[in-house]
Amino acid sequence: DQQVKQNSPSLSVQEGRISILNCDYTNSMFDYFLWYKKYPAEGPTFLISISSIKDKNEDGRFTVFLNKSAKHLSLHIVPSQPGDSAVYFCAASVDYKLSFGAGTTVTVRA
Amino acid sequence: NAGVTQTPKFQVLKTGQSMTLQCAQDMNHNSMYWYRQDPGMGLRLIYYSASEGTTDKGEVPNGYNVSRLNKREFSLRLESAAPSQTSVYFCASASSAKGEAFFGQGTRLTVV
Numbered sequence: 001d002q003q004v005k006q007n008s009p010s011l012s013v014q015e016g017r018i019s020i021l022n023c024d025y026t027n028s029m030f031d032y033f034l035w036y037k038k039y040p041a042e043g044p045t046f047l048i049s050i051s052s053i054k055d056k057n058e059d060g061r062f063t064v065f066l067n068k069s070a071k072h073l074s075l076h077i078v079p080s081q082p083g084d085s086a087v088y089f090c091a092a093s094v095d096y097k098l099s100f101g102a103g104t105t106v107t108v109r110a
Numbered sequence: 111n112a113g114v115t116q117t118p119k120f121q122v123l124k125t126g127q128s129m130t131l132q133c134a135q136d137m138n139h140n141s142m143y144w145y146r147q148d149p150g151m152g153l154r155l156i157y158y159s160a161s162e163g164t165t166d167k168g169e170v171p172n173g174y175n176v177s178r179l180n181k182r183e184f185s186l187r188l189e190s191a192a193p194s195q196t197s198v199y200f201c202a203s204a205s206s207a208k209g210e211a212f213f214g215q216g217t218r219l220t221v222v
Contacts, residue, residue, distance in 0.1 A: 002169070006152070032208045043114070043200055043213030044153070089153060093209030096141050096160035098202075099169065102152035 003027045004092050006101035014109050019077040021104050023090030026071065030092040033066060035075045038087045038103070047088075048075070080108045112136050116201050116214035123191045123221045131186040131217050133201030141204045142184035143211065144168075144176060146197040153200065159184055160207075191221045 005024045013019045021035075031052045036044040050057040050064045050073070057064050063076045077084055085108045090101040117132045135142065144156040145168075155168030157176040165176050173195060175187045184203075188195060198218050204211040 002152075002154075009150070034209050041216075043202070043215050045213070046210050049208065049210060091153075091209060093207060096204075096207045097155070097158060097166070097168070098143060098204070098209045098211060099155055100145070100153035102150060 002099075002101070003030075004090055004099050004101040006090050006104050008104050009102070010105045010107070012107045012109060013080045015082060016079045019075075019080045019084065019106055019108070021075040021077075021088050021090070021106070023073050023075075023101055024071055025073075025092050027092070027094065027099075028068075028071070029094045032093040033064070033073050034091040034093070034098075035062075035064060036089040036091060036100075038089065044089055077106075080106075082108050082110065084108050114201055114203055114212050114214035116199075116217050118217060119215065121217065121219050123188075123219065125192060125221060127191050128187070128189050129191065130188075131199055131201075131219075132183070133185065133214060134183045135201075135203040135212070136182065137203060137205070137212065138181070139203035139205045139212075140181070141207070141211075142178065143202040143204070144174075144184070144186045145200045145202065146170065146195075147200060147216075148197050156186065156199075191219075193221045195219065196221045 034049040038044040159178040202211040
């Protein structure tokens with residue numbers, strides 16, 4: 001029973017435009033939400049996180065939004081760059097248990 | 111800095127063979143994790159250890175065992191490998207419950 005869901009397997013976006021990645025979760029006990037980025041043949045790397053008591057966190061080109069009532073979070077990347085082409089995983093944590101979604105492959109077109 | 115080191119990087123096993131995947135971290139992190147990555151399934155948690163001396167089942171623990179040998183090392187054992195365990199395995203560690211984890215490079219395991 002996957003508690004973190006990413007329903008869009010892929011996203012294609014033009015360089016310079018906004019990328020919006022979405023994630024839904026079912027466990028209301030999660031207290032931290034995170035996004036990770038993964039390149040082929042490498043391990044995932046942490047990108048940005050948000051506490052369950054906040055609704056927005058920004059770090060440079062990356063902004064994460066949390067809507068607790070809808071159990072939904074999103075990652076905005078503005079502007080998108082070619083180096084952003086990767087797989088993005090949504091994750092959520094409670095009591096040290098860190099669960100991931102299935103991932104969204106982002107392709108940034110020149 | 112080495113970070114999280116996994117060995118081996120590649121392994122081919124025959125059905126029924128056993129093996130242990132090793133993981134070590136040098137960041138003095140309390141919690142450690144084992145995941146498997148399969149196409150379309152994302153990263154699925156096998157086992158985790160919130161601190162030295164404790165281990166807990168994740169989402170897909172069947173067919174696996176783990177040992178938190180000390181604060182640095184967390185191993186994953188397949189007692190009798192099955193083709194369904196063909197996957198890429200990742201080890202990770204984190205300093206807190208917030209989930210900001212560091213991952214190893216992965217072990218690509220094929221069971222034939």
